[in-house]
Amino acid sequence: MTNITQRPWYEAAILSAPYKPSSKNFEKWVLAATIIGSSMAMMDVTVVNVALPILQTVLDGTAAEMQWVVESYSLFLSALILVGGSLSDRFGRRKIYAAGVILFALASAWCGLSSTVNQLIIARAVQGIGGALLVPGSLAIISAVFEGEKRSKAIGTWAGFTAITSALGTVLGGWLVEECSWRWIFFLNLPLAVIVLGISFLYMPESFGEDSPKLDWWGTLLATLGLGTLVYGLIESCNLSLTHPLVVTCLVVGTLIMCAFILVEAKSSSPMMPLNLFKSKTFSGANLLTLLLYSALGGVFYLVPFDLIQIQHYSATAAGAAFLPYILIMFFLSEWSGSLMCRYGARLPLTLGPLLTAVGFALFIIPGIGGSYWTTFFPGIIVLGFGMTISAAPLTTTVMSAVNQRQAGIASGINNAIARTAGLIAIAVFNIFLFNAFNYNLDRYLAKLNIPLSVIEQLSEQRFKLAGAEIPANVTEEMRRTLQEAITFSFVDGFRLVMLIAALLAFASALVAFLTIKNRPEVSEEPSSNASKQQYIVLTHH
Structure with missing residues (x-):
């Protein structure tokens, strides 16, 4: 998703x-x-x-x-x-x-x-x-x-x-x-x-x-290696811990490679990410907003299907349909959203939209185990849909109008890459929080139960599967139900923590918008009728 x-x-x-x-x-x-x-x-x-x-x-x-x-x-x-x-x-x-x-x-x-x-x-x-x-x-x-x-x-x-x-x-x-x-x-x-x-x-x-520019192969290589090393370190931290030498090495090396990427971009004659664009406070603010908001979205859309299928026991078809209201809201209200910036400027929708999105994430904290879709996940999905609908077109237009028209293409590409990178990193980071919260709560639940040490050791080998952990075969049916409940409640506790973090990230993105985005967009040197088209198509595809 x-x-x-x-x-x-x-x-x-x-x-x-x-x-x-x-x-x-x-x-x-x-x-x-x-x-x-x-x-x-x-x-x-x-x-x-x-x-x-x-x-x-x-x-x-x-x-x-x-x-x-x-x-x-x-x-x-x-x-x-x-x-x-x-x-x-x-x-x-x-x-x-x-x-x-x-x-x-x-x-x-x-x-x-x-x-x-x-x-x-x-x-x-x-x-x-x-x-x-x-x-x-x-x-x-x-x-x-x-x-x-x-x-x-x-x-x-x-x-x-x-x-x-x-x-x-x-x-x-x-x-x-x-x-x-x-x-x-x-x-x-x-x-x-x-x-x-x-x-x-x-x-x-x-x-x-x-006038196609030269290809920035060095920038591409460094970006791929840097992101790949960072993501590998973050993902492996769930298996090895954040202090493991391999994890620490990956995070340090990945950070150094990304620093080298910035240096190469600063000196390149045709960089894939021109750093001079970030001299604009509005452009920098819009991209920081993108990083925070899309980090929250990327992590949430990755984890929700696990909750729906493994915890709530939705069928795969039902889980796939769960976010249809979100998509339909963004599709049918796209034209209305495109007019918001003309009426109110950029700051108001880019503050209100992420705030609503934060409320949507917070509503995902409420569902426990079971219950009707319409009273558990549906409210959060609806609020999330309205929040992102209000945010999407003004965010795109702000990015495009914060630079000269001749640089609008590369500005859009940078913003798109930041959105995708945000999701890439967020999935790895959110899983660290989920994994540690799951294990902490599972240990807490198991400590209250009279579970043989041998069973606990067998179960420990399954922890890396989180909610998909398999119960040892050599246990009674009653103990099986007890262990399954412990696993389920542990995942729900971790899931709620991640939703809280997502809500805080969305709130932070609203704060960034309020502090950095001008109420009226900066005017490009060469206005184009394409801007209005972009507002519409961005939302309809979102």
Whole structure:
């Protein structure tokens, strides 16, 4: 579900793509190819979160390994998406788009055929590379094929269809996992990829970017290594503890590599992340807001399916449908949200929206075990939907208007990368809190019970699976129920702690907005009608 909460690359694509006319007969086919290709990538992200609890059981995975199923994809997508856009501009958008589709499809087949967790993690990493080539190109291709009002209409159509498919993807993925097999959530990409490639080679014209900058390979390498090392250290801390030499080494080395990345970007003639943009207080504030708010969202959307399936005993289909109200609110209220900034300026919606989001996270603290969806998770999802709807368009517009128009594309790309990186780091950090809270509470519950030491030792070997921990076979039925209750209550206590942290992060993002965002956006040097289009499409895709 994390992709639902992250703003895509297309702001930059719209601003950078020159118009290259093509036959009108080709236009509908091109639009279909971009919609199907983007939907393929987006659905694959949303359905995986729903499948994680099932994957943990089927593949006998630990909580850390389930993190890597998500993180390996997000890591390469976050680090390479800026490069993917540059490659498209330089070598041809159709060519790179097709290459991304092919790589994504092959990696999807690998995912579906994986027999171990490690194979799945590696395949997901390759998927991330394919996604980094695929995602930036879809809107750039549309902008190169359509012009004027047709372009605006095509973008709106693309945004609407991809939003709907992302929403339906969670339900479809849950149904496939429940009725067929988890492998089909990946195999489903193969026929879609064939359709996209067929249309691309038959009807899609080639287009290139204007004045494409040199590729920042050093920046890309350092960003990938730095983020990967940090995430590895954070995830392994659950297995080894934060003070373990390997964990400390990874965190220190990862931090040093990220510092080297900043130095390289400061001296590079064509950096992937120009540091001069952060001289703007509004731009820096908007990106800090993004980091805090999307950290909360990324961690929550990762963990909620585990609670719904393993604790509340929802079916995979029901868990996939649980967040449909959130998606529908963002879709149908997108145009209303886009008008908020015109009426009230940027500061008010960017303060009120995250505050509502914080309330939504806080409402997730209330549910215990059991109860109706409508009185447990539904209220929090509704408030969360309204909070993010109010926040999304003003945040995007603020980022875009805080820099010169010619830099709007790279500003959007940076903000998008920060949003994805926030989710990447948050999943690892939130799991540290969840893991430690789970173990603390489990020890507390077990201390009150008359459990044989041998059983406790056997159970300790299962702690890394959290709520998916298996009860030892050589216990009585009564003891089995008692131990299962201890595990369940321990997870719920840890889950509530994480929701509290998410609420505090969202509150902090509202405070950042109040202190740093100007009430009226800074005016770009070269105003463009694209800004209004961006407000609409960002929300509809969210």
